[in-house]
Amino acid sequence: MSILVGRETRLVVQGITGREGEFHTRQMVEYGTPVVAGVTPNKGGQTAVDGRVPVFDTVAEAVAATGANTSCIYVPAAGAPDAVLEAVGAGIGTIFCITEGVPALDMLKVVEVVREAGARLIGPNCPGATSPGRAKVGIIPGSIHREGRVGVVSRSGTLTYEAVQAMTDAGLGQSTCVGIGGDPIIGTTFLDVLKLFAEDDETEAIVLIGEIGGSAEEEAAAWAADHLNGVPMAAFIAGRTAPEGKRMGHAGAIISGGSGTAADKIAALEAAGIRVADSPTELPTILRTAGFRG
Amino acid sequence: MKIQEADAKSLLLAQGLPVPAWDVARTAADARAAATRILADGNDKVVVKAQVLVGGRGKAGGVRLAGSADEAEAVAAAILALTIKGIPVRKVLVAPAADIAREYYLGAILDRASRRIVVMASAEGGVEIEEVARVRPEAIHRVAAHPHLGLLDWQARQLAFGIGLGGPFLRDFVSIARGLVATMVAYDADLVEVNPLAIVRESDGTGAATTERLVCLDAKITLDDSALPRHPELEALRDPDSEDPADAEARAMGIAFIHLDGSIGCMVNGAGLAMTTMDLVKRAGGEPANFLDIGGGARSDKVAAAMRLILADPKVRAILVNIFGGITRGDEVARGLIEARAVQERDVPMVVRIVGTNAEEAGRLLTEARFETAASLDEAAAKAVAAAAAVGS
Numbered sequence: 001m002s003i004l005v006g007r008e009t010r011l012v013v014q015g016i017t018g019r020e021g022e023f024h025t026r027q028m029v030e031y032g033t034p035v036v037a038g039v040t041p042n043k044g045g046q047t048a049v050d051g052r053v054p055v056f057d058t059v060a061e062a063v064a065a066t067g068a069n070t071s072c073i074y075v076p077a078a079g080a081p082d083a084v085l086e087a088v089g090a091g092i093g094t095i096f097c098i099t100e101g102v103p104a105l106d107m108l109k110v111v112e113v114v115r116e117a118g119a120r121l122i123g124p125n126c127p128g129a130t131s132p133g134r135a136k137v138g139i140i141p142g143s144i145h146r147e148g149r150v151g152v153v154s155r156s157g158t159l160t161y162e163a164v165q166a167m168t169d170a171g172l173g174q175s176t177c178v179g180i181g182g183d184p185i186i187g188t189t190f191l192d193v194l195k196l197f198a199e200d201d202e203t204e205a206i207v208l209i210g211e212i213g214g215s216a217e218e219e220a221a222a223w224a225a226d227h228l229n230g231v232p233m234a235a236f237i238a239g240r241t242a243p244e245g246k247r248m249g250h251a252g253a254i255i256s257g258g259s260g261t262a263a264d265k266i267a268a269l270e271a272a273g274i275r276v277a278d279s280p281t282e283l284p285t286i287l288r289t290a291g292f293r294g
Numbered sequence: 295m296k297i298q299e300a301d302a303k304s305l306l307l308a309q310g311l312p313v314p315a316w317d318v319a320r321t322a323a324d325a326r327a328a329a330t331r332i333l334a335d336g337n338d339k340v341v342v343k344a345q346v347l348v349g350g351r352g353k354a355g356g357v358r359l360a361g362s363a364d365e366a367e368a369v370a371a372a373i374l375a376l377t378i379k380g381i382p383v384r385k386v387l388v389a390p391a392a393d394i395a396r397e398y399y400l401g402a403i404l405d406r407a408s409r410r411i412v413v414m415a416s417a418e419g420g421v422e423i424e425e426v427a428r429v430r431p432e433a434i435h436r437v438a439a440h441p442h443l444g445l446l447d448w449q450a451r452q453l454a455f456g457i458g459l460g461g462p463f464l465r466d467f468v469s470i471a472r473g474l475v476a477t478m479v480a481y482d483a484d485l486v487e488v489n490p491l492a493i494v495r496e497s498d499g500t501g502a503a504t505t506e507r508l509v510c511l512d513a514k515i516t517l518d519d520s521a522l523p524r525h526p527e528l529e530a531l532r533d534p535d536s537e538d539p540a541d542a543e544a545r546a547m548g549i550a551f552i553h554l555d556g557s558i559g560c561m562v563n564g565a566g567l568a569m570t571t572m573d574l575v576k577r578a579g580g581e582p583a584n585f586l587d588i589g590g591g592a593r594s595d596k597v598a599a600a601m602r603l604i605l606a607d608p609k610v611r612a613i614l615v616n617i618f619g620g621i622t623r624g625d626e627v628a629r630g631l632i633e634a635r636a637v638q639e640r641d642v643p644m645v646v647r648i649v650g651t652n653a654e655e656a657g658r659l660l661t662e663a664r665f666e667t668a669a670s671l672d673e674a675a676a677k678a679v680a681a682a683a684a685v686g687s
Contacts, residue, residue, distance in 0.1 A: 023621075077520070103482050103521035104404055111409050112441040127620075139590075141620045141650060156566025157590070158618040161650065162671065165618075182565060183520075184406045184484075211566050214406040238569040241554075241576045242585070249550040249565025249587040251520055252406070257424045262573075279574055279672050 002131035012068035021074035037062035059090035077101040097123035107185035121187025127179035148173015151197040154209035170284030182250030190220035212239030225272035232290035302513035316389035325370030339391035397490035410438035419490035482521030556581025559604035580679035597630025612682035619650030628656035643681035647674035
């Protein structure tokens with residue numbers, strides 16, 4: 001099956017006529033993702049990506065005309081919360097918000113609306129998700145992937161590419177790679193993605209890539225210890241050398257009050273029986289040692 | 295962004311919370327003048343507090359009492375001469391010394407796990423809440439504000455009764471607790487903390503009668519950096535001493551940079567990969583000189599600016615460039631590196647690893663320009679550490 005994105009994906013791109021939106025939509029189309037519509041207010045009736053994608057004024061119109069079921073948002077930070085809410089209002093089930101720099105308190109409200117509507121938000125400040133050979137949504141370069149059975153979930157962007165490339169180089173293909181975003185308040189957590197992978201019959205091993213800040217890795221580790229017995233897993237945590245009290249690029253990557261350290265997260269993962277790599281290049285070996293034969 | 299106590303108190307006051315009056319002084323003479331006014335109002339003592347954005351001010355001698363204008367001036371002079379955890383004290387807060395009957399803790403935080411604003415209260419005020427959480431977690435009472443409805447009265451009452459603040463102070467506590475959440479929302483704060491929230495005895499000035507009042511004696515606020523664009527007035531509260539000058543310069547250029555103590559300068563695209571690069575430098579036996587994320591889609595001018603930032607640190611003895619091209623094009627970065635090296639004043643060994651988008655072209659350019667390159671991140675880290683060691687100290 002793969003998770004979140006796949007053959008059933010019908011994508012609408014919000015902010016398709018912007019520089020980022022246009023560039024990445026082209027990449028998604030070239031990868032084979034079914035991009036059925038774009039939305040930019042006041043540009044309805046136009047087309048994007050050399051006439052290949054129709055543009056609508058509203059998400060609701062795009063959904064009515066094309067049956068879009070997934071959205072990807074490249075709208076600037078000031079408009080991103082509204083873009084998510086518009087997608088929810090139009091009945092979109094899976095919403096990826098790539099935008100960085102969205103105020104956290106806005107996200108608290110948005111996440112609540114998404115939850116009440118029964119929709120799913122991935123991000124904000126995330127690179128999206130790819131199910132190799134099927135579809136990619138977001139900004140992850142398609143070239144790093146290989147089809148296979150390892151599920152990858154990460155809080156990061158380029159670090160995810162690094163890890164995925166290492167797996168691809170080692171011959172380990174992926175079922176789905178998901179970047180959940182580096183902000184403190186995000187729609188979908190490590191735990192949510194682990195649950196999806198657990199139910200996916202094509203995912204046979206899992207790689208988790210975390211970083212300092214918060215306690216999402218610890219929560220995921222505790223759940224994995226009880227529910228993912230026998231599933232080969234490997235992890236990597238960035239920020240072992242990060243100083244306390246400094247925001248390390250990502251809004252959510254900060255050690256505060258002595259909590260959220262890499263050491264805490266590594267200890268929690270190891271206690272759950274998940275080996276933590278010292279370098280992303282070690283992830284394939286750890287998965288194989290954990291019994292993965294893919 | 296952290297802001298100083300005096301500024302945090304101003305924000306609380308603007309939201310209608312009870313905060314006893316205070317003055318801010320930059321010199322001992324100003325502190326004396328403030329103390330004179332406060333003592334003339336019938337107060338017995340003043341408190342003088344260092345305004346620095348680090349914890350442990352009290353232990354460092356940055357919070358002291360004074361019973362006269364002379365003493366206030368001397369105490370202020372002593373505190374203004376302090377450097378606390380590396381940060382020079384440039385301002386002091388001067389306020390009437392409160393006659394404290396009882397201290398509590400009250401704080402509102404952005405709770406990542408529950409994705410709610412969580413309000414915490416404890417009867418053990420005046421001590422660090424992290425310490426209470428570690429030693430007696432059951433002493434901390436918590437409620438989660440609804441994302442749309444905010445903190446409700448009954449939730450605030452629940453906290454009040456939890457910490458034994460029923461009775462005459464119930465109404466005031468509810469209003470203060472709601473005020474904390476209102477402050478958080480009004481300014482997009484991640485944290486609004488009052489420690490201690492205190493019952494203080496106040497005389498009517500004649501000494502004949504005293505009343506008790508619940509007030510915010512200290513205040514700590516951290517603002518959400520992502521929301522600062524919509525609160526331009528709060529930018530003025532940024533404390534230049536709280537960050538390294540190089541970090542501030544980088545911020546102005548749109549580069550995420552944090553100065554560290556090591557000798558290996560790092561230039562990376564992406565925050566997670568930048569942290570990983572630092573970690574691998576350490577693993578290879580070196581120490582990173584900085585965290586640096588040039589961001590997605592960086593062009594050659596940004597690469598040049600990043601190089602200047604790294605080289606401005608005299609401790610840097612080698613540079614590791616690690617780029618995983620996605621939106622960022624490897625050849626753009628390579629050109630930026632070649633241009634930057636041509637004009638840089640100091641020659642430092644550099645190891646460059648570029649993979650992903652246009653990496654082949656980047657490799658060709660770098661080889662032509664005789665840069666040391668590496669295929670993997672592990673190899674790049676090892677080469678950079680070796681290069682720094684070869685340069686020596």
